[in-house]
Amino acid sequence: MTATSQPSTTPLHDVHAELGASFTEFAGWSMPVRYSSDLAEHRAVREAAGQFDLSHMGEIEVSGPEAAQAMDYALVGTLSAVAVGRARYTMLCDVDGGVLDDLVVYRLAEERYLVVANAGNAALVFDALRERSEKFDATVTDLSARTALVAVQGPASAAVVAEATGAELDGLRYYASMRATVAGHEVLLARTGYTGEDGFELFVDTGDGPTAAVDTWRRLAEVGASHGLVPAGLACRDTLRLEAGMPLYGNELTPERTPFHANLGRIVKFDKPGDFVGRSALERVGEPDVVLVGLRGEGRRAPRHGYRVLDGDREVGEVTSGALSPTLGYPIAMAYVARDVAEPGTTLSVDVRGRAATVDVVSLPFYKRPSTKG
Template sequence: MTDTPTEPLKRTPLHAAHLRAGARMVPFGGWDMPVQYSGLKAEHDAVRTGAGVFDVSHMGEFRVTGAGALAFLQSVTTNDVSKLRPGRAQYNWLPGVQGGLVDDIYIYMVAEGEYLMVVNAGNIAKDWAHLNAHTAGFDVQLTDESDRWGLMAVQGPKAAELLQPHVNVDLSTKKKNAYFAAKLFGFGVMLARTGYTGEDGFEVFVEASEAEPVWDKLLAIGLTPAGLGARDTLRLEAGFPLYGHEFSDTIHPLSSTYAWVVKDKAHVGREHISLAPAHKLIGLRLERVPVREGYPVKVSGHVVGHVTSGTSSPTLGHPIAMALVEAAHAAADTFDVEVRGKDHPATRMDLPFYKG
């Protein structure tokens, strides 16, 4: 019997910088990624109270160009891309042909007939195949630029204050979902006032070859490097779904609280999304015992769903979870979550758990 060969883990342009900073590295979606540096709670608190920076260079970037770019994007997404103007960004979904989501994405409008789509790292190949399968009849060109870009997320209430002395643009004039060219420490970058933590911040697109010096300069001005551990606790407190947990090829996306992402237009998979979801995504508070993905959720002793994400909230000081439960039971006030054969009481909470 021989071992099955495994693909070597991919590395972002910041891999060496993470090792220098003493990061603990873990496999994530085929990538070797930092899970923490100084410690999850310290990194989490830095983002909630000051500012931190994440390496998100593992995300994928596709450029969509051509006279038919808008019509194409309208056909493969659920949100209304026609509302975008150059210099604006939009959260969106790629619905599946048979239901569920291929991915949840961000679309940035660069210029008329030119868009940048950012997709989840683990879905790059799947998304690329899906999009190319639907280009027929559209005057559109797709370019996979995933290897071109380094991407960093500067997040926290002091993000703009710390960046402003080092950027040639007045950040106070840039609203949420703005997307614009800038010079940062003298390097040409694209900045987006977007993020995944529930805090203010900017995502920094930089040529991969220039990512490491920009990262080093961000740390030098006082930003705290933060890893995947803090990224997960922050996004969960903010009630943000994560693909593979709250969204998937088989989960009805309207189980979530994101019905606003679906607009009344023709698009791939519309007939499936228009069906009422059999489950609903809810928030749960527990008092002592943290719960994890897959743990059964019960009402009156009967399993009605399962935990999709769970953690002990550093900000709130108690365990929290998101759970997918049968729609008929989603309005219940109290539940039990089974942990290693024992039921622990949980109280339903509105999402998000935390608002920055």
């Protein structure tokens, strides 16, 4: 986006304006940051349900006889082992092992995958997948411009989505997908999310215009009204994912860090057949000198992105994300710190605008949803 160009708008932009949303520019998109208040929307997702527009995300299809082999080479996971109808969290790394993006990959058929990329990295992921697939009999297609994505998250989300689609959801496991119909439009319905709650994401084809996305949004909102569903913006999505200990690209995940730095080495599969981009570098990582940890603070002053973490007078790390937790009532943060101070229970401090705020290293996530049947 050039200095004079306007941010892109999603197919649901006019709906958000009708709902009184406040907008912000994010990754080149005009997105609703909130509708009422960050706290009210956050609490709705924890206690009932929230409805999000995620149409700024990138959707890329990889298909063909050697799509599985192409995915195994391009990404750090074993995507060839994912069953049709299931999904997997994985990463695109560079040759040095640095994270270029974290992704959710859906296997829609034996020879067809859907890769969901972060908005700011969609073009990069498309170009990388296309380049890395050149040696395989596989086709990479960018579907982002014709795909809307609506999420319903929270303990009441299953009731809302079941009523809106008429689908039986008891058998739909976490990180699985199925075809469903909303307001007469076919959607890809996935039990996935980024909030720490049960939730669903609905991919809507907008190749014929925004009508299908608008109808889907309005039907979910209509059904959800009796379940406590509210529209929710990017601000509460960030505090929700932080409480759930979920990394954000550009904060916890960057090209300067490998999955092992972020305690996500388990997603790197060295036992899969053949080579993959970044393998040699990742095999050499060993135990990183700095690792991602959770920090729990006191009072009301929250550590923020970029704040220094201290062990006495020694600088030992930097905060990547932080906020006053709406659910827990105390400051929380994620930070990269030196391995020798990364043990849960270690007391450190954060330089919060010139004042040392005491924090304790804690295990992630900060919040886990109550166990529910199924």
